[in-house]
Amino acid sequence: xxxxxxxxxxxxxxxxxxxxxxxxxxxxxxxxxxxxxxxxxxxxxxxxxxxxxxxxxxxxxxxxxxxxxxxxxxxxxxxxxxxxxxxxxxxxxxxxxxxxxxxxxxxxxxxxxxxxxxxxxxxxxxxxxxxxxxxxxxxxxxxxxxxxxxxxxxxxxxxxxxxxxxxxxxxxxxxxxxxxxxxxxxxxxxxxxxxxxxxxxxxxxxxxxxxxxxxxxxxxxxxxxxxxxxxxxxxxxxxxxxxxxxxxxxxxxxxxxxxxxxxxxxxxxxxxxxxxxxxxxxxxxxxxxxxxxxxxxxxxxxxxxxxxxxxxxxxxxxxxxxxxxxxxxxxx
Amino acid sequence: xxxxxxxxxxxxxxxxxxxxxxxxxxxxxxxxxxxxxxxxxxxxxxxxxxxxxxxxxxxxxxxxxxxxxxxxxxxxxxxxxxxxxxxxxxxxxxxxxxxxxxxxxxxxxxxxxxxxxxxxxxxxxxxxxxxxxxxxxxxxxxxxxxxxxxxxxxxxxxxxxxxxxxxxxxxxxxxxxxxxxxxxxxxxxxxxxxxxxxxxxxxxxxxxxxxxxxxxxxxxxxxxxxxxxxxxxxxxxxxxxxxxxxxxxxxxxxxxxxxxxxxxxxxxxxxxxxxxxxxxxxxxxxxxxxxxxxxxxxxxxxxxxxxxxxxxxxxxxxxxxxxxxxxxxxxxxxxxxxxxxxxxxxxxxxxxxxxxxxxxxxxxxxxxxxxxxxxxxxxxxxxxxxxxxxxxxxxxxxxxxxxxxxxxxxxxxxxxxxxxxxxxxxxxxxxxxxxxxxxxxxxxxxxxx
Numbered sequence: 001x002x003x004x005x006x007x008x009x010x011x012x013x014x015x016x017x018x019x020x021x022x023x024x025x026x027x028x029x030x031x032x033x034x035x036x037x038x039x040x041x042x043x044x045x046x047x048x049x050x051x052x053x054x055x056x057x058x059x060x061x062x063x064x065x066x067x068x069x070x071x072x073x074x075x076x077x078x079x080x081x082x083x084x085x086x087x088x089x090x091x092x093x094x095x096x097x098x099x100x101x102x103x104x105x106x107x108x109x110x111x112x113x114x115x116x117x118x119x120x121x122x123x124x125x126x127x128x129x130x131x132x133x134x135x136x137x138x139x140x141x142x143x144x145x146x147x148x149x150x151x152x153x154x155x156x157x158x159x160x161x162x163x164x165x166x167x168x169x170x171x172x173x174x175x176x177x178x179x180x181x182x183x184x185x186x187x188x189x190x191x192x193x194x195x196x197x198x199x200x201x202x203x204x205x206x207x208x209x210x211x212x213x214x215x216x217x218x219x220x221x222x223x224x225x226x227x228x229x230x231x232x233x234x235x236x237x238x239x240x241x242x243x244x245x246x247x248x249x250x251x252x253x254x255x256x257x258x259x260x261x262x263x264x265x266x267x268x269x270x271x272x273x274x275x276x277x278x279x280x281x282x283x284x285x286x287x288x289x290x291x292x293x294x295x296x297x298x299x300x301x302x303x304x305x306x307x308x309x310x311x312x313x314x315x316x317x318x319x320x321x322x323x324x325x326x327x328x329x330x331x332x
Numbered sequence: 333x334x335x336x337x338x339x340x341x342x343x344x345x346x347x348x349x350x351x352x353x354x355x356x357x358x359x360x361x362x363x364x365x366x367x368x369x370x371x372x373x374x375x376x377x378x379x380x381x382x383x384x385x386x387x388x389x390x391x392x393x394x395x396x397x398x399x400x401x402x403x404x405x406x407x408x409x410x411x412x413x414x415x416x417x418x419x420x421x422x423x424x425x426x427x428x429x430x431x432x433x434x435x436x437x438x439x440x441x442x443x444x445x446x447x448x449x450x451x452x453x454x455x456x457x458x459x460x461x462x463x464x465x466x467x468x469x470x471x472x473x474x475x476x477x478x479x480x481x482x483x484x485x486x487x488x489x490x491x492x493x494x495x496x497x498x499x500x501x502x503x504x505x506x507x508x509x510x511x512x513x514x515x516x517x518x519x520x521x522x523x524x525x526x527x528x529x530x531x532x533x534x535x536x537x538x539x540x541x542x543x544x545x546x547x548x549x550x551x552x553x554x555x556x557x558x559x560x561x562x563x564x565x566x567x568x569x570x571x572x573x574x575x576x577x578x579x580x581x582x583x584x585x586x587x588x589x590x591x592x593x594x595x596x597x598x599x600x601x602x603x604x605x606x607x608x609x610x611x612x613x614x615x616x617x618x619x620x621x622x623x624x625x626x627x628x629x630x631x632x633x634x635x636x637x638x639x640x641x642x643x644x645x646x647x648x649x650x651x652x653x654x655x656x657x658x659x660x661x662x663x664x665x666x667x668x669x670x671x672x673x674x675x676x677x678x679x680x681x682x683x684x685x686x687x688x689x690x691x692x693x694x695x696x697x698x699x700x701x702x703x704x705x706x707x708x709x710x711x712x713x714x715x716x717x718x719x720x721x722x723x724x725x726x727x728x729x730x731x732x733x734x735x736x737x738x739x740x741x742x743x744x745x746x747x748x749x750x751x752x753x754x755x756x757x758x759x760x761x762x763x764x765x766x767x768x769x770x771x772x773x774x775x776x777x778x779x780x781x
Contacts, residue, residue: 074524105561115560122527122564127551133517134552137524144480144506144530164548167517174512329562330596332620 015223017291023065023222024282025300027057030081031279032308033090034253037080037097037111041257045316046097050111053081055252058278059184060085062225063152063245066233070147074122074135075154077112078184078251082154086119090307094315102318106325129155129162132181136168139179139242150178150236158189160203166210169242173210176241180232181207183244184219186251191263204246212242219247220276250276334414335384336405339393342371342378344578345629347402349373354395360388362409369395369406374462374633375494384409389416449611449639449646456637464606464638465495465571465627468613469533471643473503476531479617480507482522483535483572492537493573493632519545519570523553523622526566531617536572539588539626553622554597569616571625574602575667575717576754576765578630585754587718589666590727592624593694599648600694602626604669606636608692611646619648628667651698653705657685660775661705663728664715665691668766671747672715675771684779694724702728703735710741711778715771720748742778747771 034052041050053060056078064085067073075082083093088104096103097111104114114124122138125131135153142149159165160183172179183203187194194201204214213235217228225247232243250272254261286292292300339349350372356362362382369380389410393400400406410416459467473479480503485492487500487510500508511518515536522532536542542549549570557565575587592600599621603609609627616623638644654669655676664672669690676686687705691697706712712732714725725746732744750764 072528103561105559105563108561109559113559115556115563117560117563122524123556123560125552127547130520130547130552133520133548134524134527136517137521137526138528139524140521141525141528141530144525164516164520167512167514168520170512170514171517171521329558329560331599332557332562332565332567 015285017286017289019065020282020286020289020291021300023061024279024286024297025304026061026064026085027222027279027282028301028304029090029307030054030057030061030084032304033084033094033311034080036308036312037094038253038257040094040098040312040315046111047099048110048112049077050097050257051078051255052253052257053078053251055272055278056184056186056219056249057081058222058225059182059219059247059249062222063182063229065222065226066229067150067152068233070120070149071233072120072122072135072138072142072149072151073154074131074138074151075124076128076131076156076159077124077126078156079112079114079124083114083116083121083124086116086121088116088119088121090311091314094311095318098315098318099320100315100318101321101325102314107321108325108329129159129165131155132159132162132165133168135181136172136177136179136242139172139177139236140175142178143175148178148237150180150233152180152182154182154184156189157183157185157187157194157203158192158197160185160206161197166206169207169210169212172242173207173212176239178236178239179242180229180236181212181242181244183246184249185246186249188251188255188263190255191259193263202246204244207242207244212244214244214246216246216248219249220278220281222278222282334389334411335386335409337368337382337407337409339400339402339404339406340371340380341402342373342380343375344580345633346373346375348399349402351393351395351397351400351406352377354391356388358388358391362386362388374460375492376490382409386411389414449607449652450641450644454639454641457640458635459606459638460633460635461603461606461609461627462493462495462632464610464636465613466497466499468610469496469617470499470502472614472617473499473507477507478529479531479533480509481533481535482509482511482518484511484513484537486510486535491535493629495627495632496535515541515544516548519548520552522568523548523566526553526568526622527556527564529567531567531569533569533571533617536570538584539572539574540584540586542570542572542588549592549598549622549624550595554595557621558597565620566622567620569613569623569625571613571616572627573629573632574626575628576749576761579756579758579761581756582753587716587749588624589626589694589716589718590723592626593697593724593727594722595695597622598695599623600626601648601692602666602694603692604631604666604690606634607638607644608646608652608690610638611644612648612692614643614645615648618645623648626666631667646692649693649696649698651701652690652692653701654688654690655686657687657709659685659709659779660711660713661687661689661702661709662713662715662771662775663689663691663702663725665694665724666717668715668717671766671768671771674768675715675775678768678772679775682781684775684781686775691724697724697727699728699731699735703732706732706736707739710739711775712740712744713747713771713774713778714744715747715766717749717766720746720751723748742780745774745778747774
């Protein structure tokens with residue numbers, strides 16, 4: 001499998017131990033959180049659809065490291081990682097997964113529909129690709145207001161074939177909207193591989209017709225992601241219009257919790273885990289660079305487990321929403 | 333034979349226009365393709381070209397004439413060797429006489445809105461629905477920089493139906509924004525902007541084209557407030573023409589009233605008069621929720637009395653009683669009101685007193701006003717242009733069964749458009765739409781006359 005297929009060889013900047021540890025913690029939080037969510041789903045505490053982000057952690061963590069206060073993000077339904085990476089409270093996210101009053105949407109949104117106006121996280125959208133014009137709209141608002149914020153509109157390789165994305169790209173380029181289109185190419189649109197769904201394999205070139213620059217990035221390498229993100233952010237903030245980042249990544253788990261996984265082999269998944277895991281990669285850098293000892297890392301693991309465990313406790317103990325909530329928040 | 337040049341129809345709904353300027357004079361040689369005149373319709377000023385070759389023998393309608401009916405002879409073209417003296421008098425003479433009184437064709441303002449909406453002593457001015465809509469948008473844009481207009485041809489073209497005429501000049505390209513023809517995309521962009529608190533007005537050239545964008549309207553605009561637990565929503569107005577115009581066929585004639593009225597999270601307005609169009613649109617722009625604002629091409633050019641009040645608004649969700657009556661309640665909205673009011677006039681001549689209610693808003697729907705009226709009249713006829721299945725009328729019938737069953741002396745009749753795609757042929761189109769006769773017949777049926 002080719003997650004790193006077209007990644008430009010990039011001389012990585014000198015990275016401090018502090019920065020590596022930050023990325024490590026954030027990626028580990030997402031992974032442990034998602035593992036716990038999978039467990040709670042299996043116990044029947046989370047219902048409906050639940051799409052886990054395991055394997056793709058470097059994408060959101062790297063891009064959030066490139067973002068600044070006030071920048072906005074919007075994504076599809078595989079959204080737990082994005083929420084944790086932008087600083088939303090794991091308790092509130094997990095409680096939304098369990099459909100409880102303590103959830104970000106007070107239990108009315110669920111796994112796929114979650115928002116935080118405080119963190120400029122605009123969802124959490126269940127219709128494949130609908131978030132992309134919306135994300136361009138966030139960028140439109142920034143331009144209209146004359147601020148220098150940028151928006152990150154995330155979508156998958158499956159969504160990349162939806163028509164509305166190209167409508168949005170055309171307008172984003174025409175109007176020079178500060179929007180970063182992030183294609184999280186995890187190789188499979190549900191069970192359909194990129195090769196079976198896309199006439200051309202290079203999704204980062206999809207903006208060529210609109211003169212939008214694009215770049216393929218090793219989405220399993222948080223430092224490469226961050227560097228590409230910084231370049232894209234600088235491009236958008238300087239008023240040059242949108243930018244496309246194709247993040248080549250891989251989803252370890254099924255499309256959702258009810259995925260029979262008949263479309264790929266166990267060996268394929270295992271090979272990526274062994275060779276490309278984004279968290280192992282940073283762990284090695286930490287230990288080899290003598291930024292952290294095994295004991296330090298164990299302490300971090302323990303701390304993250306505690307955070308996730310507390311989130312799960314909160315999410316299972318938070319009450320269900322009051323019945324009156326059925327009729328609130330329909331109109332302002 | 334000299335050729336009569338006739339006043340052309342330059343849009344589907346044009347019945348008359350202004351002959352703004354002649355670009356040729358009597359005695360000029362013209363070739364096919366030459367521009368003869370500029371003609372102003374209610375939508376635009378257009379150039380009118382010659383089809384035949386010849387010499388302009390006579391100009392029958394002076395430039396600057398208003399209200400020139402379509403197909404009126406406006407000039408005579410002479411072929412080789414012909415002279416004006418060859419032209420028989422009756423070709424030109426009677427026509428000139430008719431056109432010399434353009435004042436007679438100016439449409440009088442229709443009934444003033446009932447006083448409940450406006451303070452006593454209010455003065456009114458006659459204004460078309462088109463002008464009222466423009467004023468509503470412009471007034472709100474002057475008040476709030478967060479309000480902007482976006483859509484196809486809204487800026488440089490001055491609006492496909494001329495509703496946004498002059499707005500680009502006043503507000504500039506930042507706030508009056510021409511979009512590519514990509515309804516799905518620009519609707520999503522506008523909703524995304526609204527999530528951040530901007531207040532977009534999205535003009536659909538027609539609501540038929542909003543079908544391309546209906547996922548964004550329903551799934552993104554209508555549901556986000558609920559799905560986010562009240563954290564964010566879309567204060568946005570989707571407006572444009574809806575329903576049948578004239579001879580534009582099945583894909584440009586759909587009435588979406590009942591579609592959008594079904595969706596929680598949306599508000600839906602469908603005004604009839606210019607005053608309601610203005611007052612409701614201002615309220616819609618100020619509303620924190622997504623509002624579907626259904627306009628009608630035929631009503632755009634219709635003049636009504638509009639109150640001359642600073643900041644005139646009409647509350648969303650409140651019906652208006654246009655005339656009171658005792659024998660039957662006629663409930664309608666949008667252009668259906670035209671048939672309802674005409675029917676009420678005719679029924680009055682036959683001694684049947686009809687109360688006519690204009691719903692104005694379809695969501696929230698002012699069922700209280702309807703139920704109260706039917707408790708008085710004991711009979712109800714609904715009038716709308718849309719299809720009969722799951723119509724606004726069938727919803728009102730259900731409400732009346734539940735809330736006024738014991739008051740009904742006859743089954744409610746729903747007068748609707750026919751259950752067919754809109755045909756193009758003039759006679760079939762007429763048959764597909766509701767008529768005043770059908771409303772009169774329905775009222776007679778429920779009143780057992």
